[in-house]
Amino acid sequence: MTKPLRLHEDRLFPADPGTRAIARELYGLVRDLPIVSPHGHTDPSWFSGNAPFTNATELLLAPDHYLYRMLYSQGIALDRLGVPDRKGLVSADPREAWRLFASHFHLFRGTPSSLWLSQVFTDIFEIDVRLEAATADLYFDRIGEALKTLAFRPRALFERFKIEAIATTEGPTDTLEHHHSIKKSGWKGRVLTAYRPDPVIDPEHVSFKEELARFGELTGQDVGTWQGYLEAHRVRRAAFAEAGATSTDHGHPSAMTADLSPSVAARLFEKVCSGDFTAHEAELFRAQMLTEMAQMSLEDGLVMQIHPGSFRNHNAWLFKSFGANKGADIPAQTEYVRALKPLLDRFGNEPELSIIVFTLDETSYSRELAPLAGHYPVLKLGPAWWFHDSPEGMRRYREQTTEAAGFYNTVGFNDDTRAFLSIPTRHDVARRIDAGFLARLVAEHRLELDEAAELAVDLAYYFPKRAYRL
Amino acid sequence: MTKPLRLHEDRLFPADPGTRAIARELYGLVRDLPIVSPHGHTDPSWFSGNAPFTNATELLLAPDHYLYRMLYSQGIALDRLGVPDRKGLVSADPREAWRLFASHFHLFRGTPSSLWLSQVFTDIFEIDVRLEAATADLYFDRIGEALKTLAFRPRALFERFKIEAIATTEGPTDTLEHHHSIKKSGWKGRVLTAYRPDPVIDPEHVSFKEELARFGELTGQDVGTWQGYLEAHRVRRAAFAEAGATSTDHGHPSAMTADLSPSVAARLFEKVCSGDFTAHEAELFRAQMLTEMAQMSLEDGLVMQIHPGSFRNHNAWLFKSFGANKGADIPAQTEYVRALKPLLDRFGNEPELSIIVFTLDETSYSRELAPLAGHYPVLKLGPAWWFHDSPEGMRRYREQTTEAAGFYNTVGFNDDTRAFLSIPTRHDVARRIDAGFLARLVAEHRLELDEAAELAVDLAYYFPKRAYRL
Amino acid sequence: MTKPLRLHEDRLFPADPGTRAIARELYGLVRDLPIVSPHGHTDPSWFSGNAPFTNATELLLAPDHYLYRMLYSQGIALDRLGVPDRKGLVSADPREAWRLFASHFHLFRGTPSSLWLSQVFTDIFEIDVRLEAATADLYFDRIGEALKTLAFRPRALFERFKIEAIATTEGPTDTLEHHHSIKKSGWKGRVLTAYRPDPVIDPEHVSFKEELARFGELTGQDVGTWQGYLEAHRVRRAAFAEAGATSTDHGHPSAMTADLSPSVAARLFEKVCSGDFTAHEAELFRAQMLTEMAQMSLEDGLVMQIHPGSFRNHNAWLFKSFGANKGADIPAQTEYVRALKPLLDRFGNEPELSIIVFTLDETSYSRELAPLAGHYPVLKLGPAWWFHDSPEGMRRYREQTTEAAGFYNTVGFNDDTRAFLSIPTRHDVARRIDAGFLARLVAEHRLELDEAAELAVDLAYYFPKRAYRL
DSSP: OOOBOOOOTTTTSOSSHHHHHHHHHHHHHHTTSOEEEOSOOOOHHHHHHOOOOOOHIIIIITTOHHHHHHHHHTTOOGGGGTOOOTTSOOOSOHHHHHHHHHHTGGGGTTSHHHHHHHHIIIIITOOOBOOSGGGHHHHHHHHHHHHHSGGGSHHHHHHHTTEEEEEOOBOTTOOOHHHHHHHHHTOOOOEEOOBOOHHHHOTTSTTHHHHHHHHHHHHTOOTTSHHHHHHHHHHHHHHHHHTTOOEEEEOOSSOOOOOOOHHHHHHHHHHHHHTOOOHHHHHHHHHHHHHHHHHHHHHHOOEEEEOOOEETTOOHHHHHHHOSSSSOOEEOOOOOTTTTHHHHHHHTTOTTOOEEEOOSOTHHIIIIIHHHHTTOTTEEEOOSOGGGOSHHHHHHHHHHHHHHHTTTTBOOOOOOOSOGGGHHHHHHHHHHHHHHHHHHHHHTTSSOHHHHHHHHHIIIIIHHHHHTTO | OOOBOOOOTTTTSOSSHHHHHHHHHHHHHHTTSOEEEOSOOOOHHHHHHOOOOOOHIIIIITTOHHHHHHHHHTTOOGGGGTOOOTTSOOOSOHHHHHHHHHHTGGGGTTSHHHHHHHHIIIIITOOOBOOSGGGHHHHHHHHHHHHHSGGGSHHHHHHHTTEEEEEOOBOTTOOOHHHHHHHHHTOOOOEEOOBOOHHHHOTTSTTHHHHHHHHHHHHTOOTTSHHHHHHHHHHHHHHHHHTTOOEEEEOOSSOOOOOOOHHHHHHHHHHHHHTOOOHHHHHHHHHHHHHHHHHHHHHHOOEEEEOOOEETTOOHHHHHHHOSSSSOOEEOOOOOTTTTHHHHHHHTTOTTOOEEEOOSOTHHIIIIIHHHHTTOTTEEEOOSOGGGOSHHHHHHHHHHHHHHHTTTTBOOOOOOOSOGGGHHHHHHHHHHHHHHHHHHHHHTTSSOHHHHHHHHHIIIIIHHHHHTTO | OOOBOOOOTTTTSOSSHHHHHHHHHHHHHHTTSOEEEOSOOOOHHHHHHOOOOOOHIIIIITTOHHHHHHHHHTTOOGGGGTOOOTTSOOOSOHHHHHHHHHHTGGGGTTSHHHHHHHHIIIIITOOOBOOSGGGHHHHHHHHHHHHHSGGGSHHHHHHHTTEEEEEOOBOTTOOOHHHHHHHHHTOOOOEEOOBOOHHHHOTTSTTHHHHHHHHHHHHTOOTTSHHHHHHHHHHHHHHHHHTTOOEEEEOOSSOOOOOOOHHHHHHHHHHHHHTOOOHHHHHHHHHHHHHHHHHHHHHHOOEEEEOOOEETTOOHHHHHHHOSSSSOOEEOOOOOTTTTHHHHHHHTTOTTOOEEEOOSOTHHIIIIIHHHHTTOTTEEEOOSOGGGOSHHHHHHHHHHHHHHHTTTTBOOOOOOOSOGGGHHHHHHHHHHHHHHHHHHHHHTTSSOHHHHHHHHHIIIIIHHHHHTTO
């Protein structure tokens, strides 16, 4: 009655046999390379505490917005899936939530979630039947048992996954205690942080005021003044760098940058601190802060990441009931050519500065980002991101960026995930898609096989190491 | 001298032999399924009157804006093609018009019109030579003779096409007499209507005032007041539902929605009724009416369709000379994320409401619509529409929507046509392209064959039935 | 140690063997057709003077912004590459610059530059090892020696390349002396000019004032008045036509057109001449001038080209140091539907007018340009342009324009280049990609082989001749 679950070794390669053979060969060169994960959202406490994960629902379903957004779109209430509400309360029984998920697993056909989970189920939990209503309990039990074993503790998995380095992302007022504790523990796993100061940079952030106050306390700076505020950033950046960070990350609604005079910037800062500001002033302040962050990156060498273009918490009722990051962030049109100009006018030709730009608006690949990255020394293109971190999305990314930006202005793969168990499969998908793209270039005699081989390894391993200064 | 016209049984399948074999297998499952046509523009009088069609030009050329727009773009005057002018006058001799068309048929190479017509010619009229100047008369005569026979009457064709249900589209002041007459006739063909209230919702519609007056007469409501106007909609929606409608349809210039307070809405209604309003007020009124229509759909269960983004009657001279719908509607950039928010803030999480959104702006597929439909319970994605109802357009649709929205937030195919004879081939094209897309997923081991088989049938048959509550 | 450089005869064809065989057959029909190059930027003095080119760096590297923009993006200073600074000074030793380029040639993997150069190296210079640090001197010497021979003089290459006609582009105040001298010389090579009046049409052009003054002198018109200014254009257009021009070219920031009354236009002209104008007034003036140029094209029969959407000289520092056209022009979002309406309202249905529209914003292909060109008699689509003149770019162009515009509303290929030696390979790439696209349509049974054969020849040869009235 159950259906077999088996991953095909040629999955995701182009179907044409000649091209597939080349893809297979290229993939063979990168399949077993260590994982470099320079941007993501795993929880450092997993690696400091090394406590066992609890059960399938809490590990795989409840934290994964890719999964419950799709289930929600088909009418399944979030609380039935074990998703915590705004106060953190969970009302569903984990096994019941898992059954509900299992009986709707067909919804994920054709999506990357289905690919990722299938590989997690087979490779990590060694399950060989497909997930459906009839196998829900088998899955829940098998996963639950595995999680009790030492082999499934976070550090053991980290080593099993051959993670050479992984970056987490922390807010500006994070104490970084888990990172410190990992370091002190003597464990060899390399877990870095990244500086994501949005909560003290975005005047429209729900807890801007509180975060700013805490930012002042933590740094001992007078963050009521523009100079003190900037100094506080310098202090925290140094603390993050000390805890291993090699990058900062900025998740703004748009890519807008500004280059105001110090006195105008100071007045704007006063304005946004007062709480009495317009949406435009908030935007302008964020814009100015990107340029300030670039200036500091030039000083301290942290690579700067700009992740714009998500309309956060689009679903008002859901935000009120369940809070942020619940699958209701929607990409919006994003302009780069005019938006980045003030920053680029000031720092665009600095050989020591490195800015990695991401997009959720695929129309910017060939029109704006590849031409920009193919010219400005400071710019590099981040990989296909979020909704586009998928086989078709990654293919479009290469097809639409390579001709104007080349491969060498890209930075390899980011898994960008909080779904720890999916990290190996996410990197595997990227390696397979890149192998397939390179194979097509070889099959069409646009690239020599030896060049493709070198590039495959660069994309999978050396580019992220180099771009993130790891 | 003439060239053979033969349709290849593998047409539109991917060329790779392995993928093609899978596509052929999947297509075999759906090839002979009945046609469900939930959105279109056939004329209900055809099915009530069942009168014979006249000749090739009046049946196939003069009403098809896909055809004469292309001919016009190459310098052929519309009146020479049998297209009626603004007053409905036709000056061309039908045979001469057909000859002109035939001698320019090469212009359609590579377009969907060429695909559609070739199948109409071979499958319906059993012609086996290609259309060109030399065969124009042969075609005109053969088609003319066929049309005189009973087998080519509208009802006979309807049955031959295996149409399980077809929806036409009527304006708010339509008496629905043809639908009533079909019902009374005892004929079993299922012909539904759909409520398209644009003429009384769009203050910029050329006959808004007259339509509104007639709307009041027909419903017995005081449409000079906001409450009476809303009630008139309720009355007409009930009448349409009574005549079989399961959906409404809204063809606005943009996707903008609004959620004004009743008193503000009432004042805005007064404004637009006065004739003294700005373009912005017209837009805001249409926006508000989408939200009102959603409210009524929640009450009466009619599925709501939003078809935005066409710049109507772009060619000023042509509009003056030949009137509306003459191939001069041009897609424009269309924003959804901000535009739909007011409506979604109010109704986005209603389990009983269903809104199907279409686009003419393909950039919105992966950036806006798939992420929205993959989250909101009320939203589903309409199929590739109008200029994108084509092999490449349908492929891009699946490639750009599936990964974020899945298949299950889509609604199968709409033929959206007034070209009755092309309905079977349009559905056939969609079934072939979907089979090819699914086959690629199978060939790349991203989907199991049994899953693809189930999906092929869903896409061709069950999804439209379910989505349109048929 | 060196690696062989060999071009595969099947390069750029689809990998599927069945499709490839068709592509090869179609390509065989066009491979040796003469080159018609109706839009480009070669220097007419090459063909009038017929002086030898100097060395590899000055011929191939220093003038090619595709090359040095990529090198610059990876941190290589332009002056080290032999690129002249703002004053025209070159500081690098040509051989050293070439070595630097050679040692970074891997950066071009996957880009069209790599394709173009490889074919220039093999076909024109008969070099059979790849370019890299180790072969830099071999290349520099081999190319240098070749350039000294008569066979590598501009006219000899022109004939070897089988160029039937080539258009250069000149500004409104160019004396066209080189074109006159070519004509007088008795040499049979057909070198045309094209009228590109941007410097006297764009009030924001750096030398608008000086150019305008010179425009008056050259034409003997009072260009201080609107009527005199328009008359001066007529005079110059006639002179260009006399020197062989069949087209004009307009490179505006946007596609905006306007149709102001003569008196309003005259006042606007006064305004922009005064130097005291807003950015909007400058835009409006350019917009009005497109319509005026269309009017003149209707009178004198010159085909009009509109090339909008490039944000020129985006890199402020680079512009200050190295001047214009240094690889820092970046595409920007470009709207056509509303922008072109004023011009189309006036001239859209004129059978004698021909306007070829280009875009750097690929999103406009299927959404705006193909629907517009598939309707308006005056409009045709220019080929994939600049950043999109590449294998993937050309494929997307055909995939996204053919279904709504057909092939017959396109105009074949433009090489648009100042890189004279790359002209044969650029046309070859276009012919290969079109052969591959047509082959796919044949393989998918969407087009008959005989239709594809006819189209292949049309696209490569007859369409550009016809569209540019050559």
